[in-house]
Each structure stands twice: as C-alpha cells, then as structure tokens.
Amino acid sequence: MVPFEYYVTLSLILFVIGLAGVLFRRNIIILLASLEIIMNALIVLFAAISFHAKDISGYLIVFFLIGMAAAEAGVGLSLAVLLYKKLKKVYVDEINFYRG
Amino acid sequence: MNWNMLIFLYLAFAMSFSSFLAIISRNPVHAVLWVLVMILHQAFLLYTLGSEFLTAVQIIVYAGAVLVLFLFVVYMINLRKEERWKVFVRRSSYGFIIFLFFLYFFFKNLAFLTALGPAFKAQLPYDLSQGSNLLWMARYLYSHYLFQFEVIGCILLVVIFGAVFLLRKLKEVG
Numbered sequence: 001m002v003p004f005e006y007y008v009t010l011s012l013i014l015f016v017i018g019l020a021g022v023l024f025r026r027n028i029i030i031l032l033a034s035l036e037i038i039m040n041a042l043i044v045l046f047a048a049i050s051f052h053a054k055d056i057s058g059y060l061i062v063f064f065l066i067g068m069a070a071a072e073a074g075v076g077l078s079l080a081v082l083l084y085k086k087l088k089k090v091y092v093d094e095i096n097f098y099r100g
Numbered sequence: 101m102n103w104n105m106l107i108f109l110y111l112a113f114a115m116s117f118s119s120f121l122a123i124i125s126r127n128p129v130h131a132v133l134w135v136l137v138m139i140l141h142q143a144f145l146l147y148t149l150g151s152e153f154l155t156a157v158q159i160i161v162y163a164g165a166v167l168v169l170f171l172f173v174v175y176m177i178n179l180r181k182e183e184r185w186k187v188f189v190r191r192s193s194y195g196f197i198i199f200l201f202f203l204y205f206f207f208k209n210l211a212f213l214t215a216l217g218p219a220f221k222a223q224l225p226y227d228l229s230q231g232s233n234l235l236w237m238a239r240y241l242y243s244h245y246l247f248q249f250e251v252i253g254c255i256l257l258v259v260i261f262g263a264v265f266l267l268r269k270l271k272e273v274g
Contacts (some may be wrong), residue, residue: 005210010112012206014119016199029128029174033135036166037119040142043158045122049120049147056224058250059151059233066161067153067252071259073166073225077173078263081238084177 014041021022026091028083032076039069107148116139132170139163153234 014037021034043062050058084090089098115138122134143158224244226236241249 002104006108006112007177008210010115013112013116017116017119018122027128029170030123030131032169033170034123036135036162037122038136040115040119040138044142044145046112047146047149047151047154049239050151054225056226056236059237060241060245062146062151062154063157063237064245064252065247066157067256070161070166071255073260074263077169080265081173081177082266090177 003051004048006042011041011045011048014038014044026093028090028092029077029081031069031092032073032080035072035076039065039072104148108145111141111145111148114138115145128174129171132167132174132246135170136163136167139167150228151233151237 003007018037018041021037022031025031025034043065044088046058046061046065048058050056050062080090083095087095118134118137118141122131122138125131125134139158139162143155143163146158147155224240226233228236230236
C-alpha cells in the first residue's frame with residue numbers, strides 16, 4: 001500500500017506544474033489546459049484521501065469535480081473563441097482591450 | 101518494493117513528465133495531446149485507488165469530451181506556432197524564492213499533515229465486501245449528495261445556454 005504522503009506530493013507537483021503553465025504561458029488554449037492540470041491535482045488528492053480514510057465522500061467530490069471541469073472548459077473555450085473572433089488574438093498579453 | 105509502489109511510481113512519473121511537456125510545448129495540438137496522455141495515466145491511478153467507476157467517468161468525460169472540445173477549438177481558430185518566448189511575468193525570481201520557501205514549509209510539515217490521516221473520521225463509511233464501489237457511490241449520491249448532484253446538472257445546463265448565447269450574439273453583430 002502506497003503511503004499517503006506520496007499522493008500528496010504527486011498532487012503538489014501537478015498543482016505547481018499547472019500553476020506555472022497559467023503564469024508563464026501566453027496562449028489562452030494552453031492556459032485553459034493548465035487549469036485542467038490543476039483540477040487533476042485536486043482529483044488525485046481527493047481520491048487518495050477517500051482511499052486512505054475509507055470514506056466515500058472523496059470519490060463523490062471527484063465526481064463533482066469532473067463535472068465542474070467540463071463546465072469550466074465549456075465556458076472558457078467559448079470565451080476563447082469569442083475573443084479570437086472579435087480581436088483575432090489568442091495571446092493574453094496582446095489582449096489589452098480595456099486599457100484606457 | 102512491491103508492485104503497488106512500482107505502478108504508483110511509474111504513474112506519478114508519467115503524469116508529471118507529460119504535464120510538464122504539455123506546458124512547455126509550443127504547438128497547442130501537442131500540448132493538448134500531452135494533457136490527454138496525463139489524463140489516461142490518471143484514470144489508471146484512480147483505478148489503483150479503488151474506484152473503477154471514476155476511471156470510466158474520467159476517460160469518458162475528460163478524454164472523450166473535454167479534450168476533444170479543446171482539439172476542436174485549436175483547429176477552429178487556426179493557431180500559429182508561438183515564435184516569441186518572452187517571460188510573461190516580470191521579476192519572477194522573487195516568486196521563485198517564495199516558492200522555495202513554501203516548498204520547504206510543505207516538506208517540513210508533511211509528516212504532521214499526514215499524521216492526521218488515521219484520525220479522519222469516516223462520515224460516510226463503505227465496506228467493499230458488502231458491494232462494489234459503484235454501488236456505494238450510487239447509494240450515497242442519491243441520498244446524501246442529491247442536492248449537489250442537481251446543482252451540477254443545473255450548472256451544466258447553464259454552460260450550454262452560455263456557450264450558445266455567447267456565440268450566437270456575435271453572429272448578429274458581425
């Protein structure tokens with residue numbers, strides 16, 4: 001049986017990689033994919049807690065998280081398509097539409 | 101070193117490496133395909149954590165719906181490769197120092213955090229000898245978590261309306 005610390009460390013590594021993707025990339029598609037990586041870190045953490053505590057709640061929260069990730073991807077990608085159709089840009093540092 | 105540990109180490113290495121490749125690849129199609137590799141490994145990790153239903157949901161929803169949506173948008177808006185490789189956040193070295201501090205704090209207190217593990221009080225316990233994981237999930241999903249389940253359904257409905265509304269209004273303007 002794998003210790004619980006290993007799952008927490010894996011979750012932390014995935015979270016940091018996703019956060020670096022959100023902070024350092026400029027392409028809005030890869031930015032949304034990095035948000036998916038952050039969601040996957042949460043999924044690993046909740047499933048590991050549920051497995052080690054013999055409690056069903058973590059699995060159910062994982063189920064809700066997968067639904068939330070689908071909703072987030074739908075809204076984010078429709079906004080990305082809207083931005084591209086309006087401004088012809090997908091790089092977040094070139095989008096300075098609201099700068100006065 | 102038993103088989104569980106070997107499988108976990110392989111899955112952890114594959115997930116970390118493929119997500120790292122996903123955020124450094126310049127072509128967005130390659131990035132989305134590396135995220136797909138990460139999600140398939142994570143589905144198997146959920147299987148080793150004892151939930152075969154979540155494996156199926158992960159593959160169907162993530163790999164079947166979300167990643168296909170990503171690929172669809174990437175092909176639709178016809179991205180070019182990213183030529184410039186400019187650092188987006190200036191003065192990131194300060195942030196890196198703060199990150200190292202928090203990493204030290206994390207590993208220093210990891211033993212304390214996980215010592216709480218056996219003290220987790222199981223509010224909704226399950227027994228795999230009484231039925232499969234799917235049976236227990238269904239039993240609690242439709243009794244304790246019924247309201248949250250309905251809320252997720254409403255959120256997905258609002259997402260469908262929002263996507264249709266956003267892209268339809270643009271057509272009237274342009």
